[in-house]
Amino acid sequence: MTSGDDVVRVRQLVRSKAQSIRLSLVDQTKLVTAASELARNTLVHGGSGSARIEVVQRGGRSGIRAVFSDTGPGIADLDLALTPGWTSGGGLGLGLSGAKRLVDEFDIDTEVGRGTSVAITKWSR
Amino acid sequence: MTQQVPVLRLGDALLVSIQVDLQDDDVLALQEELAERIVSTGARGVIIDISAVDIVDSFIGRMFSSIAALSRVLDAETVVVGMRPAVAITLVELGLSLEGVRTALDLEKGRAILDRLIAERRPAHDLDYLDDDADYVPLDDPAGERARPDPSRR
Numbered sequence: 001m002t003s004g005d006d007v008v009r010v011r012q013l014v015r016s017k018a019q020s021i022r023l024s025l026v027d028q029t030k031l032v033t034a035a036s037e038l039a040r041n042t043l044v045h046g047g048s049g050s051a052r053i054e055v056v057q058r059g060g061r062s063g064i065r066a067v068f069s070d071t072g073p074g075i076a077d078l079d080l081a082l083t084p085g086w087t088s089g090g091g092l093g094l095g096l097s098g099a100k101r102l103v104d105e106f107d108i109d110t111e112v113g114r115g116t117s118v119a120i121t122k123w124s125r
Numbered sequence: 126m127t128q129q130v131p132v133l134r135l136g137d138a139l140l141v142s143i144q145v146d147l148q149d150d151d152v153l154a155l156q157e158e159l160a161e162r163i164v165s166t167g168a169r170g171v172i173i174d175i176s177a178v179d180i181v182d183s184f185i186g187r188m189f190s191s192i193a194a195l196s197r198v199l200d201a202e203t204v205v206v207g208m209r210p211a212v213a214i215t216l217v218e219l220g221l222s223l224e225g226v227r228t229a230l231d232l233e234k235g236r237a238i239l240d241r242l243i244a245e246r247r248p249a250h251d252l253d254y255l256d257d258d259a260d261y262v263p264l265d266d267p268a269g270e271r272a273r274p275d276p277s278r279r
């Protein structure tokens with residue numbers, strides 16, 4: 001992901017994968033919105049990066065897992081970054097905390113100077 | 126911007142119907158274009174139709190708030206219409222409050238809200254005042270160079 005067009009592509013890809021495992025419309029919307037926030041963070045805060053979207057299975061359930069990775073500055077204070085309304089730039093500071101709320105699983109791996117990787121999963125019901 | 130989103134006139138309002146998945150730069154361009162169009166057309170209202178929009182994230186949500194604030198400064202009102210239920214549920218969970226943004230379920234209700242807001246902005250006594258003022262313009266001083274009458278005399 002290097003441009004705003006790529007964020008649109010990620011949204012579309014996540015949507016079509018979510019439809020393929022028949023996520024409910026509300027769950028699709030939540031997942032796509034979370035992915036949109038994280039893809040934008042990768043671009044805006046990470047500089048550029050990649051997104052990987054896949055169908056996963058566990059205990060007879062299907063889910064969509066999306067991983068957003070960059071080799072940008074990393075996040076020094078994760079608790080702060082996850083505080084709703086906190087932003088280091090001119091944003092609303094809702095992307096990270098909001099994305100976490102919208103999905104079933106949310107994991108961040110970040111290291112200052114090395115980069116950030118955020119993985120989210122939404123399971124079908 | 127290559128007209129990703131057409132801006133149409135609807136009486137004294139502008140109608141923006143978002144039909145495609147906009148990237149962030151297009152969202153910003155739309156915001157600028159709207160500001161220009163409000164000024165160039167003297168529009169009193171803006172209706173943003175999002176019935177075809179399948180997600181509202183923090184970026185586009187912030188754009189709605191910006192347009193609402195911006196239009197108010199330019200003497201116009203903004204109403205966002207047609208939000209899908211799944212979008213509304215997601216928006217609330219995301220924590221987005223759409224501060225300062227009026228919403229309506231559909232175009233018709235949005236138009237009614239606009240009409241009311243526009244009427245509130247031009248209270249009837251304002252028009253009375255203009256009439257009274259006109260009565261006072263002396264024929265030998267049509268531009269009103271001399272002292273204006275005191276509008277509070279009523």
Ligand SMILES: Nc1ncnc2c1ncn2[C@@H]1O[C@H](COP(=O)(O)OP(=O)(O)OP(=O)(O)O)[C@@H](O)[C@H]1O
Nearest residue numbers: 041045046081087088091092093094095096116183
């Ligand atoms: N991939 C990343 N790399 C480095 N820092 C990040 C990354 N993602 C998030 N952050 C940091 O976490 C903060 C909070 O992120 P969040 O997405 O919640 O808000 P934001 O991007 O600033 O605003 P917005 O509400 O528009 O998303 C950011 O301001 C930034 O400092």
Ligand SMILES: [Mg+2]
Nearest residue numbers: 041091095096
């Ligand atoms: Mg963000």
